[in-house]
Amino acid sequence: MTPRPRAIVWSVARHSLLLAGAAFILLPFVWMISTASKPQTEIFTKSIHFIPHSFALWDNFATAFGKANLWRFLLNGVVVTVSIFVLQVLIALPAAYALAKLRFAGREVLFALVLFCILIPPQATAIPVFLLFHQFGILDSYAALIVPFTISAFGIFLMRQFFKTVPDDLIEAARMDGISEFGIVWRVMLPTAIPALTAFGIFSVVAHWNDYFWPLIVLNSEHLRTPPLGVASFRNEEAGTNYGPLMAAAIVIIAPLVVAFLLAQRRFIEGITLTGIK
Amino acid sequence: MAKIELNGIRKTFDQTAILKGIDLAIEDGEFIALIGPSGCGKSTLLRIIAGLEPQSSGEVRIDGVQVDGIRPSARNLAMVFQSYALYPHLTVFDNIAVPLRMRRHSALARMPLVGRLLPGRARTEHGIREDVERVAAQLELSALLKRKPGQLSGGQRQRVAVGRAIVRQPVGFLFDEPLSNLDAKLRVHMRAELAQLHRQLKATFVYVTHDQAEAMTMSSRIAVMIEGNIVQIGTPAEVYENPRDIRVAEFVGSPKINAMPGVIREDRGLEVLGRQLRLNTTAAAGRCTVCVRPERMELGHGPGAIAGIVTHLEHLGAEAFIHVKVDRIDLPLLARVSPDQQLPEIGSAIHLGFSANAVRIFDAAGKRIDVTAPARSERVREKALG
Numbered sequence A: 001m002t003p004r005p006r007a008i009v010w011s012v013a014r015h016s017l018l019l020a021g022a023a024f025i026l027l028p029f030v031w032m033i034s035t036a037s038k039p040q041t042e043i044f045t046k047s048i049h050f051i052p053h054s055f056a057l058w059d060n061f062a063t064a065f066g067k068a069n070l071w072r073f074l075l076n077g078v079v080v081t082v083s084i085f086v087l088q089v090l091i092a093l094p095a096a097y098a099l100a101k102l103r104f105a106g107r108e109v110l111f112a113l114v115l116f117c118i119l120i121p122p123q124a125t126a127i128p129v130f131l132l133f134h135q136f137g138i139l140d141s142y143a144a145l146i147v148p149f150t151i152s153a154f155g156i157f158l159m160r161q162f163f164k165t166v167p168d169d170l171i172e173a174a175r176m177d178g179i180s181e182f183g184i185v186w187r188v189m190l191p192t193a194i195p196a197l198t199a200f201g202i203f204s205v206v207a208h209w210n211d212y213f214w215p216l217i218v219l220n221s222e223h224l225r226t227p228p229l230g231v232a233s234f235r236n237e238e239a240g241t242n243y244g245p246l247m248a249a250a251i252v253i254i255a256p257l258v259v260a261f262l263l264a265q266r267r268f269i270e271g272i273t274l275t276g277i278k
Numbered sequence B: 001m002a003k004i005e006l007n008g009i010r011k012t013f014d015q016t017a018i019l020k021g022i023d024l025a026i027e028d029g030e031f032i033a034l035i036g037p038s039g040c041g042k043s044t045l046l047r048i049i050a051g052l053e054p055q056s057s058g059e060v061r062i063d064g065v066q067v068d069g070i071r072p073s074a075r076n077l078a079m080v081f082q083s084y085a086l087y088p089h090l091t092v093f094d095n096i097a098v099p100l101r102m103r104r105h106s107a108l109a110r111m112p113l114v115g116r117l118l119p120g121r122a123r124t125e126h127g128i129r130e131d132v133e134r135v136a137a138q139l140e141l142s143a144l145l146k147r148k149p150g151q152l153s154g155g156q157r158q159r160v161a162v163g164r165a166i167v168r169q170p171v172g173f174l175f176d177e178p179l180s181n182l183d184a185k186l187r188v189h190m191r192a193e194l195a196q197l198h199r200q201l202k203a204t205f206v207y208v209t210h211d212q213a214e215a216m217t218m219s220s221r222i223a224v225m226i227e228g229n230i231v232q233i234g235t236p237a238e239v240y241e242n243p244r245d246i247r248v249a250e251f252v253g254s255p256k257i258n259a260m261p262g263v264i265r266e267d268r269g270l271e272v273l274g275r276q277l278r279l280n281t282t283a284a285a286g287r288c289t290v291c292v293r294p295e296r297m298e299l300g301h302g303p304g305a306i307a308g309i310v311t312h313l314e315h316l317g318a319e320a321f322i323h324v325k326v327d328r329i330d331l332p333l334l335a336r337v338s339p340d341q342q343l344p345e346i347g348s349a350i351h352l353g354f355s356a357n358a359v360r361i362f363d364a365a366g367k368r369i370d371v372t373a374p375a376r377s378e379r380v381r382e383k384a385l386g
């Protein structure tokens, strides 16, 4: 059976539109890889060419790793994002369980407050938190990078919505079996909530891996820098901006996220479609 | 093994009274069925016994000990839920093992990783494995122990839920409509299995259902609950034959009992649809309702028989139901007859009668009225009508 001509035209139009959109979004990435592969002399030529005439990717990587301690930045990124996510889960799951399944006075008010907290942008509280940390004397430390994000209103909201869908019978069966309320959170709710937790994990890890604003404010020491901050340090150094190594370093810092996504692609998509958030 | 006593249990949700003072004594080892229409509070009562829901007032005693404020797991009762409520992420083995692990292991031994290093854990775990395997064999689940609940059929899930309940040998079992998610054939099969299980365990069973066939066939006593009250408790035969309240008469028995408007006369005689019944009563004069079970309706002419038109026939193979429209009653009267006799045509006129001992009479408030056959009657089984 051959499709009707109109269907073909429509299909071609649709796909070219999608291709154009994909190209538009991918272009910066392609440009980044292209620039990272060029020697300094080629980067500032007038003509646009994607394929470098002389391939300098390895040189640029070598310069990048030589100039700054990229491994240290990556390690900092892992320490900070993992700590934030683990603490967020430790706090959000019991809170979400209480908001979804326990009956107590003031529950609806508390939930409304959680919703309200989602609306507050982190920049709005940045200065007060900065001053507070100054008082505590914990500026310029891992704690300063991690602590402000340990309570995630969005995480509580997301998990609460998911826990609402868990049948009450399951929780009551667990109570009959002798599992305590905290036990229910970790032994019953957590395993059933893995898809929602994955979705939340993506949001949390991506947001804090890429965060530039907060680390920039609280950090001074070079050895604590997170990946985006570390890469930025290539720019304003005295020798002027060196784009080849800068782009090579950018590839290094986005690589972990891309690799993680490719490895767990199916789970990610499941998790995201499940929560109905894009 | 336990005696469960409920004294004056009341429950209100947001000012709505759901349970209105329940008194019930469940004997040790008894199989009691709790039946009633949807929304009458059966599950709520069961959850109060289990300790999952606090009562607004009244007390629950298990073996004479007041258990209010005692945690569900400490009451030593097991519950089987309508939805089975199996842990979806655990295998059948682990599902059945959960209550044992929670009891026999210390909190530290239950921790992931760390727990494994604890001395003595292996021995306890070995005992748990033996118990789970014994229960699995008893319920024919041995081949399924490695599966997750999602990979089981409804009947198998049901058995896992029962397994999880019996493995820790509780003193009593609470069932909340455990068979209602199964197909008709499997339900009959599981009915027999549960009755067998009760004989074997000799534990107290409280069984909530709105399927009367289940209640009638399995239980030693039935408690009929209507709108938050237990209206009658008795053996299945008693509840069926001698309902104390018209709501019980109408709820128990399928198809529903025939109800006809009647009058208690000043001279203590009784009338139904303007015809005199050969029965007397001591109750005060006034309106009443005369009820007769469909299988006690008899076809045929006779003085005073009720005339009607056949509106519908249901031939079920082993029996047949004749729907007869009668003047002055909205619902058709039902007669249950053996299909080997000649069934009347739809639209034809027929007559219905019933014997005196088939009649159950309720006053205007729905309470049962006792009747006596007049002294002059000598025949044991005299026809009341027709």
Ligand SMILES: Nc1ncnc2c1ncn2[C@@H]1O[C@H](COP(=O)(O)OP(=O)(O)OP(=O)(O)O)[C@@H](O)[C@H]1O
Residues within 6 Å of the ligand: B013, B014, B018, B036, B037, B038, B039, B040, B041, B042, B043, B044, B045, B210
């Ligand atoms: N947590 C609750 N909050 C408010 N009302 C409730 C709650 N639980 C139950 N109810 C109400 O109590 C009444 C009795 O509920 P229950 O579940 O005990 O009925 P049931 O007899 O088990 O019915 P079914 O046969 O349909 O299972 C219902 O009207 C229900 O709406």
Ligand SMILES: [Mg+2]
Residues within 6 Å of the ligand: B042, B043, B044, B176
């Ligand atoms: Mg119910």
